[in-house]
Amino acid sequence: xxxxxxxxxxxxxxxxxxxxxxxxxxxxxxxxxxxxxxxxxxxxxxxxxxxxxxxxxxxxxxxxxxxxxxxxxxxxxxxxxxxxxxxxxxxxxxxxxxxxxxxxxxxxxxxxxxxxxxxxxxxxxxxx
Amino acid sequence: xxxxxxxxxxxxxxxxxxxxxxxxxxxxxxxxxxxxxxxxxxxxxxxxxxxxxxxxxxxxxxxxxxxxxxxxxxxxxxxxxxxxxxxxxxxxxxxxxxxxxxxxxxxxxxxxxxxxxxxxxxxxxxxxxxxxxxxxxxxxxxxxxxxxxxxxxxxxxxxxxxxxxxxxxxxxxxxxxxxxxxxxxxxxxxxxxxxxxxxxxxxxxxxxxxxxxxxxxxxxxxxxxxxxxxxxxxxxxxxxxxxxxxxxxxxxxxxxxxxxxxxx
Numbered sequence: 001x002x003x004x005x006x007x008x009x010x011x012x013x014x015x016x017x018x019x020x021x022x023x024x025x026x027x028x029x030x031x032x033x034x035x036x037x038x039x040x041x042x043x044x045x046x047x048x049x050x051x052x053x054x055x056x057x058x059x060x061x062x063x064x065x066x067x068x069x070x071x072x073x074x075x076x077x078x079x080x081x082x083x084x085x086x087x088x089x090x091x092x093x094x095x096x097x098x099x100x101x102x103x104x105x106x107x108x109x110x111x112x113x114x115x116x117x118x119x120x121x122x123x124x125x126x127x128x
Numbered sequence: 129x130x131x132x133x134x135x136x137x138x139x140x141x142x143x144x145x146x147x148x149x150x151x152x153x154x155x156x157x158x159x160x161x162x163x164x165x166x167x168x169x170x171x172x173x174x175x176x177x178x179x180x181x182x183x184x185x186x187x188x189x190x191x192x193x194x195x196x197x198x199x200x201x202x203x204x205x206x207x208x209x210x211x212x213x214x215x216x217x218x219x220x221x222x223x224x225x226x227x228x229x230x231x232x233x234x235x236x237x238x239x240x241x242x243x244x245x246x247x248x249x250x251x252x253x254x255x256x257x258x259x260x261x262x263x264x265x266x267x268x269x270x271x272x273x274x275x276x277x278x279x280x281x282x283x284x285x286x287x288x289x290x291x292x293x294x295x296x297x298x299x300x301x302x303x304x305x306x307x308x309x310x311x312x313x314x315x316x317x318x319x320x321x322x323x324x325x326x327x328x329x330x331x332x333x334x335x336x337x338x339x340x341x342x343x344x345x346x347x348x349x350x351x352x353x354x355x356x357x358x359x360x361x362x363x364x365x366x367x368x369x370x371x372x373x374x375x376x377x378x379x380x381x382x383x384x385x386x387x388x389x390x391x392x
Contacts, residue, residue: 001240002329007233024239037239045237045325 001029005046013048017056025065025076027128036066036074129197131284136202137193140209144189147213148182151220152389155326160217162224163231173227181220188212236328244320244337247345253316256309256355263358264302274298278361282374286367287360298362305358309351316347339388346384353377 001024005016024030036042039057043050057074060066064079097118104114151159156166159174160181168174192209195201246253267274278297279287291297319340327333356373359365 001238002236003239004234004236007235030239037237037241041321042237044322045328046235047324 003042003046005048013046014052014055014059017042017046017053018059021056021060022063022065025060025079030076032076032078034076036076038073133196133200135284136205137196140189140192140196140205143209144185144192146385147185147189147209147216149385149389150217151178151181157231157326159227160220160224162221162228164224164227165229168227174224177220177223180223181216184212184216184219188216237325238328238333241325241328241333242337244340246316246320247341247348253313253348253351256351257306257313259355260302260306260309260358263362264299267298267302267362274362275364279364280361282357282360282367282370284367284371286370287364301361302358305354308354312347312351312354316344319344319347342384342387346381349380349384353380 003017003020003024005013005020007013009016011019021030021036030036036057037045039053040050043053046053057066057068061068061074065076066074067077068074101114101118105111156169157163159169160177164174169178188209188211191212192205195208196205274293276293277290278293278301279289280291280297280301281287281289323340325333325336327336353373353376360370360373
């Protein structure tokens with residue numbers, strides 16, 4: 001269960017931590033009851049300020065993935081999935097997907113490869 | 129040639145051996161405080177720097193031993209050995225800089241890594257402190273049973289330096305031993321809580337955990353060895369008992385050094 005961040009990336013480190021942890025949570029690699037490393041431990045191992053990790057944990061807490069206790073640390077909790085997504089949110093995510101595909105193209109990824117990656121992602125989503 | 133001279137020569141030789149191993153006691157991506165590609169250590173460039181470092185260290189060690197054996201100048205011998213070691217380090221650092229690489233921008237953490245703690249639990253680390261506290265209490269309650277003078281240094285033939293028994297000498301010495309134990313606990317705790325993990329997954333991470341655990345064990349065992357002289361000071365056992373302590377300490381340090389080297 002590896003969390004990976006890229007210091008060269010234009011994406012802020014805090015966002016990379018949130019995104020990386022969310023992938024593990026959505027895929028079920030981290031289950032309710034699992035304990036996350038303490039903020040200072042994770043910050044030290046990643047070589048980032050502990051406020052960066054604390055902010056990432058708080059974001060995931062607000063999304064309902066984590067419960068943060070003063071002494072017990074961050075723990076994964078069972079999250080109630082919203083029954084119906086907000087239509088506005090769907091449009092925003094679609095736009096982000098298009099933006100991401102455009103960015104990949106701009107960085108030199110061939111269209112065929114982008115399409116293959118998206119298809120692979122769609123298939124894994126359908127399977128899960 | 130006196131026994132002390134021979135003893136110091138042996139100690140200088142052992143210190144030289146320790147300096148010889150120093151380049152191995154670091155992360156695979158660090159070479160004389162320079163970030164390098166991990167395979168560089170085994171490449172010809174790395175081996176050349178290492179050979180030169182060893183040559184300087186052993187030349188300084190032999191020079192120090194000769195100074196001690198021929199002229200009986202311990203301070204000069206130690207300075208020559210220390211100076212040679214520093215020169216070897218600075219020289220190797222300068223040469224390694226030519227092969228420096230940028231650290232990887234990709235950082236990884238294994239979120240499922242097992243939680244680590246002090247070996248044996250916090251009580252094992254705190255026990256020597258409690259022992260020293262108990263010894264201080266005993267000394268306070270049985271002040272009249274303490275001898276007129278207390279040993280503060282031991283040689284091969286038993287105690288060879290003494291101080292008068294006063295509250296300052298008794299409780300001051302115990303406080304010094306307790307401070308050293310506290311320092312060792314602090315270092316072990318810092319290693320556990322505030323040191324950065326280098327390998328995040330697989331065998332590398334397991335080896336690193338093992339290395340950290342062995343270092344913490346060494347620190348805690350050293351605490352127990354530190355508590356013994358306080359007991360010697362108050363109860364003054366025979367020279368043989370003190371020598372057994374000295375031999376046991378040497379054996380433990382040697383065993384840990386071998387264990388660390390074998391663990392990579």
